[in-house]
Amino acid sequence: MGIKVLISVDMEGVAGIVHPAETTPERYDYERGRRLMTAEANAVVAGVIDAEPTAEVLVADSHGSYRNILPEELDQRARLIRGKPREMGMLAGLEAGAQVAMFVGYHARAGASGAVLAHTIADALLDVRINGRSYGEIGINTLLAGSYGVPVVLASGDEAACDEFSALAPRAVTVPVKRGLGQHAADTLHPRKAQDRLRQGAGQAMQLHADNPPNLASQPLQVEVDLHQPRSADLSALIPSVTRSGRTVVFTAETMTAAYGMLQLIALLTQIGP
Template identity: 40%
Template sequence: MKILISTDIEGVAGVVHHQQVRAGNPEYERARVLMAHEANAAIAGAFDGGATEVLVNDSHGDFRNMPAELLDARAQFVLGKPRTLGMMAGVDQGVDAVCMVGYHSRAGGRGILAHTTNSFAFARVLFDGQEMGEAGMYGALAGEYGVPVVMASGDDVFIAEHRSLFPHTVFVQTKRATGQTSGISLSPQAARDAIRAGVAEALRQPRRPAPCVLPTPLAVRIRTQTPALADLFCQWPTLERLAADEVGFQAPTVQAAVRTINCLSAMSSVLR
């Protein structure tokens, strides 16, 4: 049984502030270690649950956060960018299930450090009228490969937002949001213990959840953070201007939608 663990940082226990998730300061250096230890807990849980092979996708920012020397030697690691499948890179390697560790609420959500892909660029992302966060987009991308999301961890708002998309997934709550940059967190060790147990429980289930499969093609609608970003994105010929701060496009697959969104995210850097 081959498992992919996609690890973000905003949902990690003890992480509540922007300084903790941005490279170049001591707070980030501590948080990336916390991230690595939660990944290790998920790896241990995967092997406890019967996995024979584990891939870990570093899924935050520039995709090279966790110190390699801290990571469990039994796993292999997907690092760096650009990569076609982004936070779900590795799902095309014949994996049987996905675990999402350290994930967070979507843009406009009330969760800790809530955003979708790029907080500078995107205020809201919708697939066929349904608001999507990173977990939703990438869980549906895994679904196109026939792979279910069996476990996910993060704050209470993240969990509440995603239960309908992943109704049979094992969720592990690492903290409770009391604001965008405040919360009540488990200790790092308690969170790791819960993640390890949650992954093992998910993999020991007699029947895995069905993959999250969205009907395609998709009508994608994006509300940008400023009209200037909508101006920029509409330089792409296949995008349509829907409002001063909204653009839209048609995507034949979830993968095409996610890849386009990631390209728009990269484009937005010219206006920073």
């Protein structure tokens, strides 16, 4: 087999999608959203294979339940990683020896202006800072990939998400598929045009992947999480080694994998009801 490529696919940054009704199971437009998500994944798989016919491609369903991509409609040349919980979350497949990563359908971090459906992991998390720098899912996942020596060579989503990624990986390829007009509004490409651009961008990213170094964070990592609800901070502070100051919880992690696992746990705790 050739190079192993991990494609992590979220939903909020997919062309045409602007509202939680399109990204949430049992809401009226979710089935359309998952078809559009699957089509963008297929476009990127095709672009990778165009450039590297022997590539081994893993597609990680990385939105919500991690059970959105339609398995029977996914390009047969890719393997699908789906379901949760899983240790590596949105980047499951890194531990299986992935050499290159791509982010598809990603969104900007919580609070970003001019961004569609912006958030960081869960709505209850207002900000995540690692070693003093604010990161959204794009940045957190880029650092996680980098800790495995894996460069992220492509990102797609709205313009704000692409700009967020370019600040971390200026040599990588971005494919903006819409321009945010608000949290639930965008000027978007037609899905088929977006898919054409994604296929082209993925091929270009594979040709240039050697020019992209992995992103690394100095260790140990100091992580701060601002939470929307004091109760979420109460629950998070029950985790050994986590300390609380107001609505902010703080912990130190020896590795990015450990930090990522802790962030997943804190996000899950914020969803526990009274």
